[in-house]
Amino acid sequence: MELNYGIIGTGAIGGFYGGFLAKSGKEVNFLFNSDFQHVKENGLKIDSSTGNFHLKQVNAYNKSEDMPKCDVVFVCLKTTTNHILKEMLPSVMHKNSVIIMIQNGLGIEKKLAKEFPDTSIAGGLAFVASSKIDKGHIAHYDYGSLTLGFYQKANDEVLNQVSIDLNNAGIECNCVEDLNLARWKKLLWNIPFNGVCVVLNAKTKELVSNEESRKLVSDLMYEVVEAANHCGAPLKTDAIDEMIDSTFKMKPYAPSMKLDFDFKRPMEIEAIYSNPVQEAKEAGYDMKVTSTIEKQLYFIQETYK
Amino acid sequence: MELNYGIIGTGAIGGFYGGFLAKSGKEVNFLFNSDFQHVKENGLKIDSSTGNFHLKQVNAYNKSEDMPKCDVVFVCLKTTTNHILKEMLPSVMHKNSVIIMIQNGLGIEKKLAKEFPDTSIAGGLAFVASSKIDKGHIAHYDYGSLTLGFYQKANDEVLNQVSIDLNNAGIECNCVEDLNLARWKKLLWNIPFNGVCVVLNAKTKELVSNEESRKLVSDLMYEVVEAANHCGAPLKTDAIDEMIDSTFKMKPYAPSMKLDFDFKRPMEIEAIYSNPVQEAKEAGYDMKVTSTIEKQLYFIQETYK
Numbered sequence: 001m002e003l004n005y006g007i008i009g010t011g012a013i014g015g016f017y018g019g020f021l022a023k024s025g026k027e028v029n030f031l032f033n034s035d036f037q038h039v040k041e042n043g044l045k046i047d048s049s050t051g052n053f054h055l056k057q058v059n060a061y062n063k064s065e066d067m068p069k070c071d072v073v074f075v076c077l078k079t080t081t082n083h084i085l086k087e088m089l090p091s092v093m094h095k096n097s098v099i100i101m102i103q104n105g106l107g108i109e110k111k112l113a114k115e116f117p118d119t120s121i122a123g124g125l126a127f128v129a130s131s132k133i134d135k136g137h138i139a140h141y142d143y144g145s146l147t148l149g150f151y152q153k154a155n156d157e158v159l160n161q162v163s164i165d166l167n168n169a170g171i172e173c174n175c176v177e178d179l180n181l182a183r184w185k186k187l188l189w190n191i192p193f194n195g196v197c198v199v200l201n202a203k204t205k206e207l208v209s210n211e212e213s214r215k216l217v218s219d220l221m222y223e224v225v226e227a228a229n230h231c232g233a234p235l236k237t238d239a240i241d242e243m244i245d246s247t248f249k250m251k252p253y254a255p256s257m258k259l260d261f262d263f264k265r266p267m268e269i270e271a272i273y274s275n276p277v278q279e280a281k282e283a284g285y286d287m288k289v290t291s292t293i294e295k296q297l298y299f300i301q302e303t304y305k
Numbered sequence: 306m307e308l309n310y311g312i313i314g315t316g317a318i319g320g321f322y323g324g325f326l327a328k329s330g331k332e333v334n335f336l337f338n339s340d341f342q343h344v345k346e347n348g349l350k351i352d353s354s355t356g357n358f359h360l361k362q363v364n365a366y367n368k369s370e371d372m373p374k375c376d377v378v379f380v381c382l383k384t385t386t387n388h389i390l391k392e393m394l395p396s397v398m399h400k401n402s403v404i405i406m407i408q409n410g411l412g413i414e415k416k417l418a419k420e421f422p423d424t425s426i427a428g429g430l431a432f433v434a435s436s437k438i439d440k441g442h443i444a445h446y447d448y449g450s451l452t453l454g455f456y457q458k459a460n461d462e463v464l465n466q467v468s469i470d471l472n473n474a475g476i477e478c479n480c481v482e483d484l485n486l487a488r489w490k491k492l493l494w495n496i497p498f499n500g501v502c503v504v505l506n507a508k509t510k511e512l513v514s515n516e517e518s519r520k521l522v523s524d525l526m527y528e529v530v531e532a533a534n535h536c537g538a539p540l541k542t543d544a545i546d547e548m549i550d551s552t553f554k555m556k557p558y559a560p561s562m563k564l565d566f567d568f569k570r571p572m573e574i575e576a577i578y579s580n581p582v583q584e585a586k587e588a589g590y591d592m593k594v595t596s597t598i599e600k601q602l603y604f605i606q607e608t609y610k
Contacts, residue, residue, distance in 0.1 A: 199504065199505075200504075200601060200608075202608065207604075210608065212600040213604040216597060216601065219593075219597070288593040288594055288597075289593055294517075295517040295520055295521040295524075298515075298518075299512075299517050299521075300505065303511065
């Protein structure tokens with residue numbers, strides 16, 4: 001089955017996955033914002049730890065209305081701009097399109113499903129260290145895998161083909177049955193590190209090097225596990241110590257929320273903090289520590305402008 | 306009964322209460338650190354909202370060994386230097402001296418009592434906005450009352466006389482039966498405002514003006530009430546809304562811990578956070594939100610040097 005792809009938001013994530021698919025010969029239609037003119041003239045550059053490449057000509061668009069209908073749409077925007085999807089997506093969708101939300105946090109597909117109740121919607125969890133370092137220029141530092149799972153109106157045939165296409169393009173991709181569990185698993189790292197790095201103005205390494213902040217990271221992880229289990233995601237505590245140790249061994253790293261804060265972009269507080277806190281509360285569990293970080297982040301976002 | 310007084314630590318608190326007592330004609334012996342020579346030559350100045358005064362000659366000392374024995378000793382150091390008391394106090398004490406710990410937090414008298422098991426030990430809660438603005442120069446902005454209560458070997462006659470002496474000197478002072486309750490009452494304000502002002506780099510007004518940080522302040526207050534009740538202090542939640550409202554009406558205020566942080570002095574994390582968290586834990590209650598702030602403060606103290 002030959003699929004064509006649309007990338008909504010060609011930044012560190014969309015540029016990376018879309019770039020690899022395009023390089024492997026797939027039809028990929030990229031939506032750009034401010035980089036459009038530059039990419040139209042100069043193409044898209046990917047500096048990857050697996051080898052650099054330059055796509056001299058890419059299907060670049062600056063309006064979704066100009067894009068062709070796509071079998072698979074990767075939504076790679078920040079969750080803070082998801083409110084534009086309701087208007088933007090219909091022009092790139094046909095009846096059987098699969099929308100894949102490659103974003104952090106929780107409650108993302110649920111919100112989209114309210115707006116598109118008859119559409120195949122999946123989620124994607126990107127485990128990749130990459131960033132946009134210049135116009136049409138993505139740097140890939142480490143990792144790269146993608147985990148996919150359906151939220152509504154599963155179309156396994158298409159999702160399996162996406163996985164095959166990505167693997168053929170050199171990206172490790174796997175499909176899971178339980179998207180909810182996959183999202184909570186990712187929150188296990190994102191909830192402690194994203195927000196606390198902002199509140200304490202630190203990188204990951206500092207948080208796990210100091211005894212007290214390491215305890216705070218661990219408290220948050222145990223709380224995420226407890227919340228996940230209340231929300232039907234059978235997450236275990238086994239991974240916690242290893243996850244902290246491996247973060248200690250990583251290069252000092254500024255998580256995406258810390259970068260957003262440093263560059264004065266809106267932070268994904270709702271998706272990464274408020275939605276999990278709210279879902280847990282509805283399931284009868286009070287994420288007290290997470291909710292403390294959540295409130296601090298909102299204060300910081302509204303005050304440090 | 307005529308009492309003589311010793312002031313261990315003549316700063317914003319010790320200078321204020323000791324200054325008023327000296328002005329009223331009581332014998333007050335002040336221990337100074339770096340201000341000693343200046344006060345010896347120029348005396349002690351108090352700019353008070355109730356009227357300014359200048360004590361041209363005061364009993365100033367720079368070593369406790371040189372001080373006379375005192376009937377009543379006000380300990381007005383920061384809790385972070387309490388480790389020096391074991392060596393320092395004996396020279397100013399006679400058999401019936403009363404030591405009054407005018408400090409913030411919890412567990413202060415307990416620690417001193419281990420070192421001085423046979424001494425009359427009381428606690429004092431200062432409700433005063435004052436600061437040392439220059440050598441031997443204290444500014445008093447607002448409030449001023451002092452609450453006293455015994456921790457061990459109560460000597461009510463002396464404590465009542467202290468209260469009378471202070472009231473005669475123009476200071477509102479009252480004695481309470483339940484020092485533990487008085488300390489938890491004060492923590493109801495200190496736990497939310499001292500630490501969160503440091504973590505979020507804000508003054509009180511900002512914290513209660515922003516919806517999310519105001520919720521955090523409220524969460525912390527409810528947690529303090531719950532902890533207090535587990536620790537035998539029948540604190541009520543009634544005062545919470547009014548306390549937040551009155552803090553909103555106050556001038557923007559930097560609590561003592563925020564000043565300590567800004568001037569790179571050690572913060573009183575142990576007395577204001579760790580001791581309450583620990584006592585509550587021993588009583589079976591986990592102060593999750595307070596403990597989050599505690600860990601953040603230790604990280605900040607160790608990292609932002």
